[in-house]
Amino acid sequence: MAKLSCRSLVACCMGPPRAAVDAMDGVKLKVTNRYVLIKNDIFELTLSNPDGMVTGVRYNGVDNLMEILNKEDNRGYWDIVWNPPGERTGIFDVIKGTDFRIIYHDENQAEVSFTRSWDPSLEGKAVPLIIDKRFIVLRGSSGFYTYGIYEHKEGWPDFGIGETRVAFKLRNDKFHYMAMADNRQRIMPMPDDRLPPRGRQLAYPEAVLLVDPINPKLKGEVDDKYQYSCEDQYNNVHGWISSDPPIGFWQITPSDEFRTGGPLKQNLTSHVGPTMLAMFLSAHYAGDDLSPKFTNGEYWKKVHGPVFMYLNSSQDASDPSLLWEDAKVQMMMEKESWPYDFALSEDFQKTEQRGCISGRLLVRDRYIIDGEDLYATSAYVGLALPGEAGSWQRECKGYQFWCRADEDGSFYIKNIVAGNYNLYAWVPGFIGDYKFDATLTISSGDDIYLGDLVYEPPRDGPTMWEIGIPDRSAAEFYVPDPNPNYVNRLFINHPDRFRQYGLWERYAELYPDRDLVYTIGESDYSTDWFYAQVTRRTDQNTYQPTTWQIRFNLDSVSPNSNYKFRVALASSANAELQVRFNDQDRVVPHFTTGLIGRDNAIARHGIHGLYWLFNIAVSSAWLVGGMNTIYLKQPRNQSPFQGIMYDYLRLEGPCGC
Structure with a gap:
């Protein structure tokens, strides 16, 4: 019988969940000069103090799931690539906190903060942002949450962002199997396989031919992290599996609202390392159009996340699908729990602070059917910052909220952060972009019904x-x-x-x-x-x-x-x-x-x-x-x-x- 995390629905079919006996004990928090330790009876998280780096994750008898051969600031970290005005080359910056705070702690929950501030003495040396990194551990939860609040104050220097994310580097002596979809999972090469003489670089550094890999079954294959990219609409869970002991380490993203560029935007997921990424903003598959520029001292504030790092385990090392299937169930549970009611930053709006919108989208094309509107079946319908029709795919500063319309074109978008938006859409099978004429103001508790909307795609003749x-x-x-x-x-x-x-x-x-x-x-x-x-x-x-x-x-x-x-x-x-x-x-x-x-x-x-x-x-x-x-x-x-x-x-x- 396999043994999986207590929060899994699959676990009921696979044996008693790990934490069913232990979950009565609460969340414990210990702070020293160098570390912040948070644990429940399932796992223990170690963060550096005051940097806020994930230096250790103890779970299922393994002292540390993070790569212990790496320096402590190169295991689990937030980073940002930014550039001063007029400079195209980005500056890579691992975000290290300078101020540690306990936001909340009781037996049910711990939330801690690692903040890095900015002042004029840092101009040109550090990105002009206040960055507040948060970590949350819940009672009975097999994993931890992290999110970040980025703030650029009015009058601060101009700058641009090329990328920001959370990266986790796991132990390469244990995690060899990677999974990101039912049909995209496999035994992966080792990091040494990508280096000469075992690997030979091809047309660009990311692509390597495996000439003499440690696992001879991989000989002659190409490894490239971009082969594992994924559209954000499908980028919900991915991660790694260890066979000894059988452990899964997963990154779950329950919402796309804080990602940029809409549901079709592609991002990196997991790749050889073993490395696991939570991408919030990047120019990948878009170029400079999706690198936000902050000019004329504009004010900006945004919450990235929370995302969930989920741990599970099994007694059956021969079948990694058990852990993958459980991770998918956990992903659905996280989605159903969104927006989380336990994230304590006032900048992260809860369900009662958000609004909803609904309606039905139709398509009018007289050269297909004259005098009758068509259902916009499976249309992508979403809210993004005000702009021109189609501007959502280049939008990279605000939040976006998307859904797929039903067969009859009906749509319902819930949990929208309060603010001003345009409603956009595009319909598979038709060219062009739809935009609702009016700017929509979403306030707390709104449930707006727009009725029937009609999209007339570009058409001059038959x-x-x-x-x-x-x-x-x-x-x-x-x-x-x-x-x-x-x-x-x-x-x-x-x-x-x-x-x-x-x-x-x-x-x-x-x-x-x-x-x-x-x-x-x-x-x-x-x-x-x-x-x-x-x-x-x-x-x-x-x-x-x-x-x-x-x-x-x-x-x-x-x-x-x-x-x-x-x-x-x-x-x-x-x-x-x-x-x-x-x-x-x-x-x-x-x-x-x-x-x-x-x-x-x-x-x-x-x-x-x-x-x-x-x-x-x-x-x-x-x-x-x-x-x-x-x-x-x-x-x-x-x-x-x-x-x-x-x-x-x-x-x-x-x-x-």
């Missing part, structure tokens, strides 16, 4: 042809098999096959002499449209621009009319899209995006970055009766990672065709 699915991803297009010399076996025959290393190089192998040509009515986008328009590598290790063609037949062209070419991009990495109609050699393209995007999704094994939509007016003079060709050129060619991913392309005829 669809003449289309390529792809408007879902903000390039996953439906052709994703090649990896080079056999650069495989991560986890992603063989996997839905996320795009996470293999080096797929960008396969384009030149498939199209060695000419670029992709797609013929409407003959080609199939799932096999004939490469997932990314990348540069072509030459024998001289230089890179050439690429020009793709879309060929289509028009029986006739409506004179003196405008057609519309809609191009939705799922990603752009230091790229440009130039569009020419029936004239490949035209010096000035009919349309260009200019240089756009820094999301780096091609190199980082993503199938999308930020979403772009371009609506191109097409003069009938550019078209001909018979066969037409649209030339799509990506001219930027300084690296193999410059390129774009398409989401969806559509040519519309003139209104009334």
Whole structure:
């Protein structure tokens, strides 16, 4: 019989929970000159005083689950990457507290604070923020919570943030199995496997070929932390499992409200170390657009977290799925408990301080159904700081609250922090972004019903042809098999096959002499449209621009009319899209995006970055009766990672065709 944490629903089927007998004893807190120790009868947490670093976690007979070979400030810590105005290079700063306080302690709960303040003497030396790191241990709880309150006072220096997170580095002599989804878990390489001569760096430092790994079964695989990235909407629980003894150490994020960039934003999770991350803000898969800049001395305050570090154990070392399944159950329990009523900062609003909003979203497109609105089935509906339609994906200072609409378009968003918001939405199957006209003020206890809302997606005329699915991803297009010399076996025959290393190089192998040509009515986008328009590598290790063609037949062209070419991009990495109609050699393209995007999704094994939509007016003079060709050129060619991913392309005829 397996033995799991007392808080698990699975435990009832797997034997008596560990803490069922011991939970009568309360939470104990001890403070010394160097350490703060908090324990219940399940585990013990040791924090450095006054730094607030996680130096030790004692659990299930193991003295310390953290990497004991690391220095104490390199085991469990909050960090931030920031930059003064005008400087692009970020400063990496492990956040060390200077002032320790006991916020609350009784037999049921302990909450402690490690605060780092700022004053003008630190200008240019430290990020101009007051940072209050909190840790919470509850009675009978198999794990601890942490959250942080960041405050920039009015009149303080300008600065920007590139990243902030909590990192945990676990013992590499014990934690070898990593799990982040039912189909994304495996035995992982050791840290030494990534270093010469056991590992060989590939095109960038994060990607390493395992030449002579300690575990010979991993030989020939590629390891790259970005292969384990995840969209925030699915990034709820991930972590590591030790086989001796069978222990799980998990990071659970019960809410996305404090993350930036909306539900599609991608972030790192766990990776070789063994390292486990709780990402709050990052520019990954977005670039500088998601690095907030604080200018003109603006005031800003935000709570990051709480997140939960969950510990569980089992008597069956042969089946790591037992601990993973239990961690998923615990994750659901944490979600149901949100917002936590035990977090004591007045800046973290409780349920009674928050509001709710509901309504129904419909879609109106007369070229699909004339005179009847469609249900916005499974639409993403959310609240974010006021801005333009679609601005939520670049929003990086406030809170966001999202849900998926029901089959009939009904939505309900609860536990919204009081404040001013716009309501945004996008609907899978339709291009563009919806925004509710009015700014919404959410106050404590509000339950606002908006009724029926109607989204009219961009549309000028009937669809003449289309390529792809408007879902903000390039996953439906052709994703090649990896080079056999650069495989991560986890992603063989996997839905996320795009996470293999080096797929960008396969384009030149498939199209060695000419670029992709797609013929409407003959080609199939799932096999004939490469997932990314990348540069072509030459024998001289230089890179050439690429020009793709879309060929289509028009029986006739409506004179003196405008057609519309809609191009939705799922990603752009230091790229440009130039569009020419029936004239490949035209010096000035009919349309260009200019240089756009820094999301780096091609190199980082993503199938999308930020979403772009371009609506191109097409003069009938550019078209001909018979066969037409649209030339799509990506001219930027300084690296193999410059390129774009398409989401969806559509040519519309003139209104009334």
